Amino acid sequence: MPFTLHIKNMVCxxxxxxxxxxxEKLDLQPMVVELGTVRLAGDQLSQAQRQSVSEALQAVGFELIDDRKSRLIESIKNIVIQQVHHTSEPSRHKLSELIASSLHYDYPYLSRLFAxxxxxxxEQFSILQKIERVKELLVYDERSLGQIAFDMGYSSTAHLSAQFKKTTGLTPSQFKALQHKPRKPLDNLTDPSGNLPNF
Structure with a gap:
């Protein structure tokens, strides 16, 4: 049964x-190596193996992420994605309240951990998700920008347009006019530099 290692700073x-x-130097054969994770075949690592992996990765600038933290990070992402992409109307609660109550941790702790x-x-992750959802709705071309802004919980069309331009470098109308409308996978919307990436 394969198991997963979560690795910090593994971004390219x-x-x-x-x-x-x-x-491989440690005689561990990865089945799948993806950004941030490695799936290994077999049982969990022994404590000695885990220590060896941790030391080897730290020597080249990486770090193993504790399983509990990884689960919390994934839970936070799932809550944001659920709210942005799979909920028909904006929540009456702040995102911070929703995350804290769902995971039973103080929000400041979760916020620091995520960052x-x-x-x-x-908040930046949530903005990136919202902009991807707006792109999707613009591609469908079934709603006005005003309706999209309302549905996505923006205070105004101008607020949505400003955030869209800041994130993508284009206005919503410029994006709609593109022949090829670039989109990103929902689980790939973080940027290790801390900047909000363009497409």
Whole structure:
């Protein structure tokens, strides 16, 4: 049964090659190496193996993430994605209240943890998700920008347009006019530099 290691700072394809090489030096054969995670075949690592992996990764600038923290990060992402992409109307509660009550942790702790692991804040992650949802709705071309702004919980069309431009470099109308409308996978919307990326 494969199990997963979560690795901090593993954010590029070169990083994947370095991590894979380090694991192979320790006679561990990764089944899948993705950004931020490695799936290994077999049972869990022994404590000694885990320590060896941790030391080897730290020597090349990476860090194993504790399972509990990884689960919390994934839970936060899932709550945001659920709210943005799969809920028909905006929540009456602030996102921070929703996350804290769902996970039974203080929001400041969750916020620090998320920023430390992901390199952006929960709020920035939420904005990136919202902009991807707006892109999707613009591509469908079934609603006006005003209706999209209302449905997404923005205070005004101007607020949505300003955030869209700041995040993508384009206004919503410029995006709609593009021949090819670039979109991103929902689980790939963080940027380790802490900046909000363009497409």
């Amino acid at each position: 394809h070169r990083c994947k090659m370095v991590v894979q090489a380090e694991l 430390e692991v992901e390199g952006i804040t929960i």
